[in-house]
Amino acid sequence: MEVKFEEVETGKYILKVIGYACPFPTLYTLKALDDIKPNEILEVLTDSKPSCETIPQAVTDKGHYVLKVEQIEHTLWKIVIKKKE
Amino acid sequence: MGRELRLDIEAIDKFAGRYALGYERGEGSSHFLRIKIVGGELTIEQAKVIAELSEKYGHGYLEITTRHDIQLHWIKDEDAPEIFAKLEEVGLNTDMCGQAYPEAKYGDVRNIVTCPVSGIQKGELFNTLPIVKEAVKFFTGKQEYLDLPRKFKIAISACPLNCVRPEINDLGLVAIKSSYGLGFTPFIGGGIGIPPMLAKPMNIYVGLNEVLDFMKAIVEIYRDYGNRKSKAKARFKWMVEEFGIETIRKLIEMKIGKQLRFFDAKNINLKWGDHIGYQPQKQEGFYFIVVPILAGFLNVKQFKKILELVNKYGGNKIRVSPLQKLILIDIPKDKLSMVIKELENIGFNLNHPPIRWTTIACPTNFCGKALENVKNRAIEIEEHLEKIFGMKLKELKLRIAISGCPNSCAHHRIAEIGLQATAIKKNGIIKPAYDIYLRGELSNISQLFLKNILAEDVKYEIEKLIKMYLDGNFSSFYKFAEKCLKEKVNYGS
Numbered sequence: 038m039e040v041k042f043e044e045v046e047t048g049k050y051i052l053k054v055i056g057y058a059c060p061f062p063t064l065y066t067l068k069a070l071d072d073i074k075p076n077e078i079l080e081v082l083t084d085s086k087p088s089c090e091t092i093p094q095a096v097t098d099k100g101h102y103v104l105k106v107e108q109i110e111h112t113l114w115k116i117v118i119k120k121k122e
Numbered sequence: 123m124g125r126e127l128r129l130d131i132e133a134i135d136k137f138a139g140r141y142a143l144g145y146e147r148g149e150g151s152s153h154f155l156r157i158k159i160v161g162g163e164l165t166i167e168q169a170k171v172i173a174e175l176s177e178k179y180g181h182g183y184l185e186i187t188t189r190h191d192i193q194l195h196w197i198k199d200e201d202a203p204e205i206f207a208k209l210e211e212v213g214l215n216t217d218m219c220g221q222a223y224p225e226a227k228y229g230d231v232r233n234i235v236t237c238p239v240s241g242i243q244k245g246e247l248f249n250t251l252p253i254v255k256e257a258v259k260f261f262t263g264k265q266e267y268l269d270l271p272r273k274f275k276i277a278i279s280a281c282p283l284n285c286v287r288p289e290i291n292d293l294g295l296v297a298i299k300s301s302y303g304l305g306f307t308p309f310i311g312g313g314i315g316i317p318p319m320l321a322k323p324m325n326i327y328v329g330l331n332e333v334l335d336f337m338k339a340i341v342e343i344y345r346d347y348g349n350r351k352s353k354a355k356a357r358f359k360w361m362v363e364e365f366g367i368e369t370i371r372k373l374i375e376m377k378i379g380k381q382l383r384f385f386d387a388k389n390i391n392l393k394w395g396d397h398i399g400y401q402p403q404k405q406e407g408f409y410f411i412v413v414p415i416l417a418g419f420l421n422v423k424q425f426k427k428i429l430e431l432v433n434k435y436g437g438n439k440i441r442v443s444p445l446q447k448l449i450l451i452d453i454p455k456d457k458l459s460m461v462i463k464e465l466e467n468i469g470f471n472l473n474h475p476p477i478r479w480t481t482i483a484c485p486t487n488f489c490g491k492a493l494e495n496v497k498n499r500a501i502e503i504e505e506h507l508e509k510i511f512g513m514k515l516k517e518l519k520l521r522i523a524i525s526g527c528p529n530s531c532a533h534h535r536i537a538e539i540g541l542q543a544t545a546i547k548k549n550g551i552i553k554p555a556y557d558i559y560l561r562g563e564l565s566n567i568s569q570l571f572l573k574n575i576l577a578e579d580v581k582y583e584i585e586k587l588i589k590m591y592l593d594g595n596f597s598s599f600y601k602f603a604e605k606c607l608k609e610k611v612n613y614g615s
Contacts, residue, residue, distance in 0.1 A: 038138060038265075040131065045124035052129070056228065056269075058142040058219055059153055060199035064134050067200070072129065087145035087222045091152060095199055112225050 042069055053082045062088040063095045070101060070120055078104075081116040089114045134203050140263040141206040143197055144219035148488040151195040155180070155205065156217040159442045161254040162190040162238040162449075166429055166438055168212045173426050175205055182422040185485055186415065188533060189233045189275070190442040191217065195488055215262050226349065226356035229270035231261040231341060235291070237281030238443035239410055242403040242451055245282040247297040248304055253330070254278055257337055267341060271348035271356040274341055275313075278306070283395030286444050288312075289320040289566070290536060292358040293340055295333065296392065300385055305329045307387045308336070310370065311362030316528045318535040318567045319359045323387035324367055332378075339377035343370065394536075394566070396445055396521070398479040399472060400458065403451070409458050410441075410451045413470050414478040416504060417497040418446025419485075427468045435461055446482050475515035477504055477522060482533070486526025492543035493554035494577055496524045496532075499541075506581040507588060514592060520599050522584070524556075534559060538599055539584060540568045546576065556580045560587075562604030569607050 038056035045051050052069045054062040062083045069079055081092060093103040096118050105117040143153035157172060164172075172192055176184050179201050180194035187193055197205065209215065218230040234254050241249035257276070261267050277288040280297030288294025288309055295306040306328045312321030328336045347365070349356045362370060375381055400411040413428065432440060432450060435457045441449035453461050462472055483500035486492040503522065507515060520538035525531050527543065534540030540559035545552050554577040559568035575583050587606070596602040 040129060040135070042127045042129040043124035044127060050127070051124065057138055058222065058228070059145055060143050060202040061134065061138055063199040064202065065129060065131055068129055068131055068134075072127065085222065086224055091145070091199060094152070112223070 040065060042072075048074075048077045049080070050077065051080045051082065054088075055082075055084050057083075057085060059085065059087055059091060063091050066092050066116075066118070067095060067099070070096065070099075070118065073120055075120050075122045077120050079118045079120065081118065082109075083114055083116070084112050086112075086114065089116060092116050092118075137203065137206040137210070139218075139265060139268055141202070141209065141216045142218045143199070143202055144217070145222045146195070146488045146490065148486075148490040149195065151197075151488055153195075153197045153199065154488060155194045155197045156187065156191045156219065157193070157209065158215050158217060158233040158258070159190050159192060160233070160258045161236050161240065161251045162442045162444070163251060164440050164442055165212070166432060166440070168214055169425075169429050169440060171208055171212045171214070173422050173429065175208060176422045176425070179205060184420055184422060184425055186418045186442055186446040186448065188444050188446060188482065188531065189235050190238060190444050191233050192442060193485070218268060224353065226271040226351070226353045227269055229272040229274060229356075230268055231270070231274045231276065234258055234276045234278060235286045235444045236278045237283075237285050238441040238447075238449050239397055239401075239403075239451070240280065242405060242408070242410055243281060243397075244402065244404045246404075247280040247299060250278045250280045250297065253333060257334055260334060260338070261341070267345070270341065270345045271350050272353070272358075274344060274358060276337060283397065284392050285394075285396055287394060287533070287536060289392065290314050290533065291321060292344070293337065294321050295328070295337075296387075296390060298327070298385065298390070300327050302327050302329065302383055302385075306333055307385050307390065308340075309387075310340070310367070311359040313357050313359040314530040314533060314535045314567075315357070318530065319363075320566055322362065322367055323390070324371060324382075325385060325387050326371065326382040327385035328382070335378050336374065339374045340370075342377060343373045347373070395519070396476075396480050397443065397449070398476050400462070405452070407455050408451075409453045409455060410449055411453060411461060411465065411472070412443065412479060413448045413450065413465060414472065414474060415447050415470065416478060416481060417483045417500040419497060424468050424470075428465075431461060431464050431468070434464070445479065447479065475508065475511075475513060476519050477507060477515055480520065481522045483524040484526050484531035486543065489526065491529075492526030493545050493552070494543070496526050496541075496543055499577060499580070500524045503581045503584055507585060510585055511588065511592070515588075518588070518592075518599070535568050536566055537561065537568060538603065539587070541580065543577075544574060546574045548576070553577065558583060560603040560606055561600065562607050563598070563600035564604060571606060
């Protein structure tokens, strides 16, 4: 299991959550959003397919914006989120 | 490479590996919470916490699964840490639900099933509960057992009825009394999803003091040698097919560092039966009652009333059965009739034929794999049969099991009458339907008998079958079913 949170460039962050089942990827995404500034970008990388539905649902419920959900490898997905103002 | 930041997740992360939510998309629920009831034994304190969680987060609904878990639905991600903390306080854990991953990985050892009346059942060889508790404690939360190719199912049975059906598990440990002493003989490679397979005997003896090491070794062998290339072929049954019993035995011997002792398992009588109604316990003067919870779900008000009733007769534990039932135990003989009466007031009248206890169904309305709620269909079928035949069904000891898909969560492929949901197109409209399976005398796996019966008609087809059986003077249902299957009689609809 791996959780890695890093700032890759100004205003852009990557959160990698590997090997976790629900609800952990969603909860860690919400935590990471708490830690960044409005309008900044968070890219979540996860190998949990259900999280591609549950993370967008949870973050949009809180008013953030889901910009993209894409499969980048056979078992790795990227969810791009913009934090609300 | 970016700048690594600290994420404040310790308070949540401590639950990872011991707690998880399952993913689903039915009835407006995104997640279920599958609480493992270890050995099916639940203290009243634990049961009260489950009731509280059901009320607060789960719409007051509770389901009992075929691995004696209690399942709640409509659980939200953000409520999970509080829920996990409550469960942890009373020593309860959940399944890891790794099936949501598209690859063959993150499988865990599922709740180990055993006879729900272990320790109180007359005729059992010995009490399996201490072994089950020790094994569950051993496997829970250990990283080295959380990335198996798929889930791994274990059953431990010392029950004269083999109520847990040990041969449908990846590992079924069947209690024996041999010249070596009391112990188990293992059956491996069972699983009744597509294609259904029954576990095969290893023809060895495993002593009571060796059984944990044996379980550990077999799970590790599966972890290390199981197929991770194809999820569809990653269950242990495929490994048993590929490697063969002898190779697996040798691998276990290498792991545990000693030879396993031969035991001829061919004469083991794995007769199947179920616990129904009320029975005297082996403890003189006490009874247990299997509460006839049809199709395995109840509301929290009923659940709390049952807990109050347990308190009233002086009990402090209940049992949860793999036949989707609750079992009241340690009822003093002089309070038995009071408890039966009170149960009736709660909505669980014991004056029903056995099929009230043995009609089971999966929660497909939540997983979304069928067009309709098969639990409701199970209730409709059972009530229809009771209405038509009444207490003529008293001697009819068979299971009617309804699954929403071929995964056989309700074990329809080993039931005497099994139904599998499907869909048919009629007048341009797609409608829910069922395929009907029967279990004859030649195999413990049921065989397809009728296909594509409209859901609304299925109760009449089963009525027809039962009428023919009751009128036919057959020496057993299996003989009747075999005749039906052999002659391919088309009863029409």
